[in-house]
Amino acid sequence: MYNNLRITGLASPFDTEEMVGKLMETEKVKLNRVEQDKQLLVWKREAYNDLNKDFANFILNTRKEFGLTTTTSTGVMVSNSYEKLTWVKSATSSNESVGTVSTTAKAMSGSYNVEVEQLAEGVKMASSSNITVEGGTKDNLASQFGLNEGDVIKFSIDTKNGTKEFEFTGSQSINDVVKTINNAKVEVGEGDNKKEVSLGVRAVYDANIDRFFFQTEDTGKEAELSIKADDEGSKKFINGLKLNHDGNAYVIGEKYNGQNAIINFDGAKGIEIGSNQFTINGMDFNIKSKGSFTTTVDTDIDAFYEKIEKFVEEYNKLVEKSNLLLTQKKNRSYQPLTADQKKEMDKKDIELWEEKAKSGVLRSDELISRTMRNSRTWMYENIEGVEGSFKHLTEIGISTEKFSQGSLGGKLSIDEIKLKEAIRKDADGVLELLFKSPDYGKGELEGVTSYKSDRELSSEQLQAKRKQSGIVTRLYDNLILGMQDIINKSGIGDDSNLYRNVKSNMLIDFVTKHSSISMIDKDVMKLESKIDDLNVYLFEKENHYYSKFAAMEKALSRMNQQSMWLMQQFSN
Structure with a gap:
């Protein structure tokens, strides 16, 4: 708002500044409303971006916790990468001075005799x-x-x-x-x-x-x-x-x-290997001296259970936050503060007010609702093409929590006894249920590779991919789709690297098809243009009021001069 130096009220008893100010308060109502609309959009953008960061961090953190660090540019886990997981099986050595052993999910449970005849050496x-x-x-x-x-x-x-x-x-x-x-x-x-x-x-x-x-x-x-x-x-x-x-x-x-290591592994004699660190049947060996030892491999049921339990806990936190945003009521008594209102308040009061004013900015939001709804639906569908014992989440003791009043539901609960029994019975089957990759290049997915984005697939191909994917794989795929929708809606903020870590080509559509400008950004720019126009209008309107009062002052001054002349004439 412009401010000129004005000298008024010299010829009249009126406080012109106060009168114009009151007139302008009415005129500024529309500007305040538009500025409040803009602030609500900014808060909505911030809330979207905050939740999107939670989606990204959930994927990255749980991938890391599981050990699923190998993905394609589309964010898809490399086929059967779960076979390399090191927390599924445990392995022990009867003589660690001769050799130690660790294992991956691929290793077969059992006991194996290892004899080291010769260590590998360089020159x-x-x-x-x-x-x-x-x-x-x-x-x-x-x-x-x-x-x-x-x-x-x-x-x-x-x-x-x-x-x-x-x-x-x-x-x-x-x-x-x-x-x-x-x-x-x-x-x-x-x-x-x-x-x-x-x-x-x-x-x-x-x-x-x-x-x-x-x-x-x-x-x-x-x-x-x-x-x-x-x-x-x-x-x-x-x-x-x-x-x-x-x-x-x-x-x-x-x-x-140099010389190769020479070992005997159960019935396989005279195996030559160029290093003292090597892998046989999913077991990673580190031999240290000549001699013999027995290694025993078994499923680590407790470690397996703890990994799934932690994943479910993190997922439930995501569901809880999403549900809170979707059900949070709008507090219509608390609208965004105007600049004039903020001048009358201290910093703490402003923060408390705005916290209440932000409430409900994503209430019943369709993008978030669809993402969480699809997550629930996809997790509860059977998995096709499994070789193990399980094809549905409930078969390993994982189900959704009972509905409670005021909640959108969707949280998962674990039957510890049933899950541990499933792990004991068929650990590979549990892994397949959770992490199975689609059969790319076959049947309905003929011509489709893991490097192809879901948005490039037909609805039939996308459905086939989902049916053939494990529970965790489906969840990651769905969250990535939801994240892309939110990015198109609200932008990326300062988190482009975070999103690229989830999926290296995640931002391609946003950059090429949307010119890196989100839908909310466009709406904000329109409101900013409207605010500029209203400020110009208010400046001109204020000048108009002052010119009217100035004319009145001028007329009153002329009348005063005439009155004084007449009084002088009568007195003479």
């Missing part, structure tokens, strides 16, 4: 005796190895990753050699796949014992190491390291390989 070399020549110092290579001052040391190292050439002068030190070798990189791959990787060898010089150590980073037969040098000065340096491999002096130019 190891070490100085057989002190490397500093008699009378030499460790200050530089020339002194330490008895080289001529002008000698340039050139050699190459070959590993499974590639070949790297090195060059040093006599003035450099053995520590320079160690640092350069350890930082060496080689290029692997071709074209767009070309990248730099470590040469794959580690060097150490221990000055206290005056010995040099060489070792490949990799283990197994594929690990290789060869050092080549041509000129005499370079050969003198390499030989001066006095490297020894398996009790024999190192030969310049000769290739040395």
Whole structure:
């Protein structure tokens, strides 16, 4: 609102400022109403975005808790990724000094005998005796190895990753050699796949014992190491390291390989593996020494139950918040405050007022209602194509809570005894019921891949996908659809990265089809334009009132002057 310096009330007994102010209060009613409408939209946008963040965090946090970290760009879990879950089965080793074991859901329950005949090793070399020549110092290579001052040391190292050439002068030190070798990189791959990787060898010089150590980073037969040098000065340096491999002096130019681990796993004898960490039948082994141990694998019923229980608790929190927003009554006695009203209140009173004024901004909202309604419906449908014992949520002891007055329902409850019995009976079947992926590329989903967004599917394909998906998979899919609807309605706020973590291409439609402007944003911009127009109108209206009063003042002033002239005439 504009404000000009005005001098009024000089010729009349009226308080012009007060009178114009009262007249403008009536005129400002419409502006106040539009500004209140705008504020309600802003609050509605904030409430949408707040709930959408809860949806996103629910998906991300429960994925992480389950260990379902591998998803496609559309937010879909990679097929059968639940087989890699580490909390389903537990495994123990009878002799952890020989080997330890952990397991995934894929492992079969039972006991297995493991015998370690040989550990995997890389290529190891070490100085057989002190490397500093008699009378030499460790200050530089020339002194330490008895080289001529002008000698340039050139050699190459070959590993499974590639070949790297090195060059040093006599003035450099053995520590320079160690640092350069350890930082060496080689290029692997071709074209767009070309990248730099470590040469794959580690060097150490221990000055206290005056010995040099060489070792490949990799283990197994594929690990290789060869050092080549041509000129005499370079050969003198390499030989001066006095490297020894398996009790024999190192030969310049000769290739040395590591060794595989050799194990016997139950009836499978002589299994060769290039590492001491390996996986067999869903069990992850870490062997440490020769010897034998027995590993026992069984379903961890308590851990399994706790994962599902925590998921249900988090889902119920989401349902509770959504239901609260949908049923919260609007408090029509508390409208958004005008600027003039805020001037008369302190900060705390404003906060308390606005808290009540925000109540019910999403009452009976269709987007949220549809999302939560679909979640309930989809979870209660049978799953098609299962191989396990269960195809409905109630078969494992999970159902919806009993209806209570004033609640929209939808929360889940767990029958602990029934769920634990289902886990004991068929743990794989419970996993399939929860996490099954659709049969992409087959039947009704022919030509459909996991990288295709649900919005690109026909209604028949979407229905087929839902029927073939596990309960958790369905829930995530439905929440992602709801999140996209809310984004189109209210925007993304400051949370674009959060949404991309849920589904990397979630914002494509919002950006390309909606130009990153939500429906509420458009409505707010229209109201802001209307507010600007009303402010111009009020400015002109206020000036109009002041001009009227100014004219009246002018007329009264003229009348006063005439009256005074007449009085002077009569007195004369």
